[in-house]
Amino acid sequence: MLDLYMPGTSLIDQKKHLAGQEATFLPASSDHGRRLAQRWRKFLPEAAHISSPRTPWSAAKARIPAWHRCHETMREDAETYAPASNSTYRIALIGDSIMESWRGTAFCNRMRRCVGLPALLRDSLGSRWPHPLVLAIASDQTQHLLWRLQNGEISESMRRDPRLVAVLLIGTNNLGRGFTADETTSGVLEVVRLLSRMTQATIVLHALLPRADSARSRKAKRARVRAHGDGDSDKHDQDSFMPAVRHVNAQLYNATVWSLLLQERRLYFADCGHLFVAKAEAVDAQLMPDRLHPNVAGFSLWARCLEREIDNAILGRQGRN
Incomplete structure (x- = not known):
């Protein structure tokens, strides 16, 4: 298993506190108390580094069954995985909506902004590593990906294949x-730990892509204030995601360097985010119209960058760079 530095978290402390409060006023010995306890737990905060399916804390109640159906689709795709018949590698693209876009979908539903991306994947990365496997669900956070991987999205064939390259992009949500x-870094690194335990794969850990959706940033600030009790829950400018994105990426890079220093040639860091940044560190709206998801032109540039990064990881695993 990879040895990674993992920063501490704080939401889990709040979750423990709330669980303690629950224990003080819910009579667990009664049926009514057990029903109340089950209802209360649904609204406990999820922790980034602890496996969890979608709950009402992270998704509208009506979307939760659809999320499970989408996970079942991913699980079935993972079951069809077979190692390449020759000496080549196979790739799995794992993550959230940005990775799911390669399927042409969001939440397993066809999306207009994703038109053309499955063909682009086939003609770019798929021309080097046939039949790329995409295991991704829109809006997922690290704790949701942990749950998905632990519940069938890593098949037995994937576990045994030393020529699997897992490209991971998760955390922006x-x-x-x-x-x-x-907290986000802790969640991402826990996913890396899980992949390293469950598989023999070479892991390409991709930096968070830049984002400039300021309205979502202000909403995230309000969520942090509720979770931490003040407006200074971290050191970053709350009107922009970019300081936090840079902070996460720096920690992920450091964790990768630490792993390589221990001569564990399984984890490699990739950062293609510069492709989507225009002048003055502004997100390039020509490549990311919604300031979060690349368009087809952005994905085309990203595919070329990913190809280089995957090649470097494979050569590194083979001890050739």
Whole structure:
């Protein structure tokens, strides 16, 4: 298993506190008390580094069944995975809506902004590593991906394949939900730990992409204030995600360097975010019209960058760079 530095978290402390409060006023011995306890737990905060399916805390109640159906689709796709018949590698693109866009969907529903992306994937990365597997669900956070991987999205064939390259991009939705940069980093690194335990894969840990959706940033600030009790829950400018994105990426890079220093040639850091930044560190609206998701032109540039990063990781795993 990879040895990674993991910063502490704070939302889980609040979750423990709320659980303690629950224990003080719910008579667990009664049926009514157990029903109340079950209802109360639904609204306890999720922690970025602890596996959790979608709950009413992170999704509208009506969307939760759809999320489970989408997970079932991913699980079935994982079950069809077979190692390449020759000496080549296979890739799995794992994460949230940005990765799911490669499927042409969001939440497993066809999306207009994703038109053309499955063909682009086939003709770009798929031309080097046939049949790329995309395991991603829109809006997912690190704790949701942990749950998905633990519940079938890593098949037995994937576990045994030493020529699997797992490209991981996750965490931006944690920031959007109000997690601090340190909490988000802890969640991402826990996903890396899980992948390293469950598989023999080479892991390409991708930096969070830049984002400039300021309205979501203000909403995330309000969530942080509710979670931490004040407006100074982290050191970053709350009107922009970019300081937090840079902070997370720096910690992920440091964790990767630490892993390589221990001569564990399984984890590699990739950062193609510069492709989407225009002058003065502003997100390039020509490539990210909604300031969060690349368009087809952005994905085309990203595919070329990803190809180089995957090549570097494979060469590194083979001890050739």
